[in-house]
Amino acid sequence: MTAFELTVDKPVTLEMTGKFVAPSAEWIHLSRILQDYELIVMTRGVLYLAGDNQKFTVSKGEYLLLPPLTRQYGYKPSDCSFYWLHYQAADGSLAANGGLTMTNPPPPPGGQEDQVIHLPQYGTLRNLEKIIVMMKQLQDSVRSYNHTVLNNYMSTVILCELYNQTRTAGADPSRRTKQEQLYNDIVDYIKWSRSEHIKVSQIAAYFGYNEKYLSHMFTVISGISLKQYILQQKMELAKFLLTDTNQNVSEVSLQLGYKDCHNFMKSFKKIVGLTPTEFRNAYAKRLLFYE
Known part of the structure; x- marks a missing residue:
């Protein structure tokens, strides 16, 4: 390569x-x-x-x-x-x-x-x-x-x-431990399900593990709780939508699986430190080219 x-x-x-x-x-x-x-x-x-x-x-x-x-x-x-x-x-x-x-x-x-x-x-x-x-x-x-x-x-x-x-994209899966494979599978599952209302119990049921065991394992490997990681990933997607699209805050909220826009705004402010509107306004000067 x-x-x-x-x-x-x-x-x-x-x-x-x-x-x-x-x-x-x-x-x-x-x-x-x-x-x-x-x-x-x-x-x-x-x-x-x-x-x-x-x-x-x-x-x-x-x-x-x-x-x-x-x-x-x-x-x-x-x-x-x-x-x-x-x-x-x-x-x-x-x-x-x-x-x-x-x-x-x-x-x-x-x-x-x-x-x-x-x-x-x-x-x-x-x-x-x-x-x-x-x-x-x-x-x-x-x-x-x-x-x-x-x-x-x-x-x-x-x-x-x-x-x-x-840098780790080409790592040999056979070298990873069983827990590491499970951890990466969970990360991928969350990535592709961020637009849904994901719960820890749902993830545990999907992978066939005890909810408490899965949460503990994830925390040991990642350093944060599974619930917190789900929230962080949703906010990463929210930041992308706020900076790269013209969707309003309500539309972004719905796309992330929130039924209540107020709950989304509260979670965003807690994680990012800014409201969704403040975050969008902070990076509003997009350089756009059509040639």
């Missing part, structure tokens, strides 16, 4: 960022030679994009990272939307590595493991909404402050989050 090595002792340099929405179902990505790195994070539809001689099909929840001097072009119509980030790295800090094994990357020289991350060129995100909220915060920073150093560090944090979301 092609991957990119990034040394994070210094921040990358942000060039541009924004959100793109295809103006029609017939839109095809333009042809160009990239002058910097481009990160694309898909939020809707499918993007048919080629880098040099390799063709990529990038769907919602997936990302693509292309390096400078890549000949980039669309190879078929793409009805989609995505967030994008163009950046450059400090001198020599980012380099392509063909065939790098992501589950066991080689340690950097000099014992500086914590300063180097490896980013697969293409993959699936474990938490799309979190990445989107972070990219929206970066866009808000660009429009509100336009402070170069701040924007560079925020861009680097996004890349570090990308690394954290992908």
